[in-house]
Amino acid sequence: MTVEHMKWWGWGREGVGFHFEDKPAFAPFVEHAVGLDLHSAPAVATPDFADIDVPASQAPDALLGELRGAIGEEHVVVDDLDRVVHTYGKSIRDLIRVRAGILPRIPDVVAYPGDEDDVTRIVQVASAANAVLIPFGGGSNIAGSLEPTATETRPIISVDMGRMRLLVDIDEPAQIARIQAGALGPDLEAQLNAKGWTLGHFPDSFTHSTLGGWVATRSSGMQSDKYGDIAEMTRGLRVVRPDGTLVIRPMPNASTGPSVREMVLGSEGRLGIITEVSVQVHRVPEERVIHAYFFPRWNVALGAMQAIAASDAAPSITRVSDARETAFSMSTSKVRTGTSRILAEEVLPRIMKSKGWDLEDICMSFIGYEGSPAHVRRQRAAVEKIVKAYGGMGVGTGPGVLYDQKKFDTPYLRDFLLDRGAVADVSETVAPWSRLLELYDATVAAANAAYDEIGQPGWIMCHLSHSYHSGACLYFTFAWVAGGDEIAEYETVKASIQQSFVDHGGAISHHHGVGFEHAPWLEQDISAEGVAVMRGLFASSDPQRILNPGAIVAD
Incomplete structure (x- = not known):
């Protein structure tokens, strides 16, 4: 098997993790x-x-035989480890459960198609057998989009797309x-860079997420200010x-009724299995640089980001951390010596x-620029x-270089803390500029009240990121030391x-999707009629309910 997976119990590759011994300020900060x-x-x-009690596969021999005949025996896997890897994503709830061996329902078989014809045969086999299909990309999702419904009695097939990873063509x-x-x-x-092109999409999960997963959850990347999110x-x-x-x-635009393209974006596997995506690409920029800036206070920093979004300027990244996240970022710095220590x-x-x-x-900001010199x-x-x-001040490119180097490593910190009894996760939203400060203050207060509870x-x-003319994304990270029932505590904090x-003008998610994790708030976000339309779409397009049933909205 040529497909590599993240470690079953945490983020990223085996042997890679967060360490604090070379970061003198980190332990005091924590x-x-x-x-x-x-x-x-x-x-x-x-x-x-070996300590995990893995439920036996419920896949009938006839189904396994049909799948093996369809895509080859070596690409149909019922191994316990493979099935557990494909059970959850990487939210803190997922990591707590998988480490504890809480596996109420897991895929019965993992199928690895090599091309679209293989996917077609898998879907046909599943349809004939009334088996459930759950598409799987890199497994990085944190919204519960990969999790089987606990009460599902039909066979469950996880369709791992990892063998289908080629650049087919560039127009x-x-x-x-x-x-x-x-x-x-x-x-x-x-593959794109080798031909002088880039997609320009760099979410935090970049190293372990796939193009199909980005589309299925309406992903955004840290350079979306320039390139747009995956929907664009x-x-x-x-x-x-x-x-x-x-x-x-692939069209520049079209007026062909309600957009089916938009229906697929964010559908989390409920409308089918995405096999190929045609995306807008750009020439690799001649120059790419990230400058760091400081602002005296959070409200001032928000005002500056709004002014930049409303101006003629077109940076590739606009990101600013509140004082708490700024303190965290500074605590992860390694020992400085010489001139760099004196300056910092x-x-x-x-x-x-x-x-x-x-x-x-103080609030630290990173702003990126790309293009010709x-x-x-x-x-x-x-x-x-x-x-x-x-009233802000620039401090050059040094911090920006460090940010660029470690921007994909932050998720490893969650495993580090969980290993030591602390729980940490993230929630992100988007709101108009007029509501951002109110939303921020209320959310901080709500989380602190939950900690008291x-x-x-x-x-x-x-931190603020992904700026638009009308508003921006606020990305919250929250953590505490577990006092007993980690999942119950998490649910209290997450719900708040x-x-x-x-309650304060934001969406329930900006780019992580809905899955099972955010579904309880969907009706408040898009209205009861919005949920009814969505449920009707899924019911009419998948009357067998075999395409990731239960994700986004309950059936």
């Missing part, structure tokens, strides 16, 4: 934030898969690339369904204090004029945050 002394809280041992005049849906971010970019990039689609293949030809620990704080800034309130200079000048008008000190921090989103 003790201040959640009361956990890392020096006296040794990590638990890596979970042993260079149209700048549209056809790419198989199982391509992971690094594979996709490597997607021009055409091929989706295998029980009665045939849905084909959306002496000169910069002295300059900030001379401006009257309280160092407990002349374009980058113009964009930077336009942005920095706004930064100056809002569970009787544990906790931490919540936030999600309810705050809808």
Whole structure:
């Protein structure tokens, strides 16, 4: 098998993890934030898969025989480890359950198609056998989009798209690339870069998520200010369904009734299995640079980001952390020496204090620029004029280089904390500029009230990213030391945050999808009629209920 998976019990590759020994400020930060002394809280041992009681496969021999005949025996797997890997995504709820061996229902078989014909045969076999199909990309989802319904009695087939990862073709005049849906971010970019192109889509999960998964959950990347999110990039689609293949030809735009393309975007496997996506690509920019800036306070920083979004400037990244996340980011720095230590620990704080800034309130921002050298200079000048008008200050590219290097490593921190008895996860939303500060304040207060309810000190921090003319995404990270029932505590904190989103003008998710995790708030977000329309769509397009049933809306 040529498909590599993340570790069954956590994020990323075996042997890779977060370490704090070379980060002198990190342990004090964690003790201040959640009361956990890392020096006296040794990590638990890596979970042993042999200790997990894995439910036996319920796949009938006849179904397995049909699948093997359809795609080859070596591509039909009933191994316990493979089936567990394909049971959950990587939310904290998922990690808690899989480590504890809580597996009420897992896939009975994993099928690895090599091309669209294989997918078609798998879907036909499943339809004839009334078996459930759950598409699987990289397994990075944190919204419960991969989880089988616990009460499902029919055979469950996880369709792993990992063998389908090729760049098929590039229409260079149209700048549209056809790419198989199982391509992971690094594979996709490597193939495009070799021909001088880039998709420009870099979500935090980039190294372990796929193009098909991005489409299925309406993903956004950290450079979406320039390139758009996956919905804007997607021009055409091929989706295998029980009665045939849905084909959306790649067009710049079209007026052909309600958009079927839009229906597939964010559908989380409920309308079929995405096999190929035609996406808008761009030439690799001549220059790419990320500059760091500081602002004296969070509300000032939000005002600057809004002004940049409303201006003629077109940066590729606009991101700013609140004071809590700024403190966290600084705590992950390695030991500095020489000039870099003097600048960071002496000169910069002295300059900030001379401006009257309280160092407990400062907010760090990263703004990226791409294009020709002349374009980058113009964009930077336009942005920095706004930064100056809002009292901000630039500190060069050094922090931006470090951010660029470690931007995909943050999820490893969640495993590190869970190993030591601390629970951490994320929730993100999007709202108009007019509601952002209210939403932020209310969500921080809601999380702190939830920590009081569970009787544990906790931490919540936030950054703004993905700016639009009308608003922006707020991405919250929250953590606490578990006091007993980790999942019950998580549900209390998570629910308080999600309810705050809808109560204060935000969406229940900006780019992680709905799955099972966010479904309880869907009606408040899109109205009862919106849910009815969605449920009707799924029921009419999949009367057998074999396409990831239960995800997004309950059947």
